[in-house]
Amino acid sequence: MTPFILTLQDATHAETVEDVTAFVGEDDSGSFSLLARHAPLVTVLTVGLARFRTGEQHWHYLALPGAVLHFEHNVLTLSTRRYWLDDDYQRISTTLQQCLLAEEEALHGMKESLRRLEDECLRRMWELGRRGGGPML
Secondary structure (H helix, E strand, O other), X not given: OOOEEEEEEOOOXXXXXXXXXXXXXXXXXXXXXXXXXXXXXXXXXXXXXXXXXXXXXXXXXXXXXXXXXXXXXXXXXXXXXXXXXXXXXXXXXXXXXXXXXXXXHHHHHHHHHHHHHHHHHHHHHHXXXXXXXXXXX
């Protein structure tokens, strides 16, 4: 099988994997696979797991919070905020689930903080308006 190159890029580093013989990912249209000499392709991967094979070996798994995929001239490039790479499906599935839950909790905390800030701003504007402290919008 003819191999191709996989380049993984996130916000802090990049790495290259040689001798990739197959890649399986998912975008909004569904699951798809890439082999060497595939036509040029650009798509956005959904949140979840992708996998690739090197040589005739076992599959390697990638956990991604979404990614931009670009394939051209036998080079597959994945650009994402961050990614996790592992050969163990169960372990990487658990890692992805834990990271998504942590991000969800952080987002919830940020939304709650913004709501409190908005409430405080509205309260202060109301108080200024009651005291005649200037025109209210």
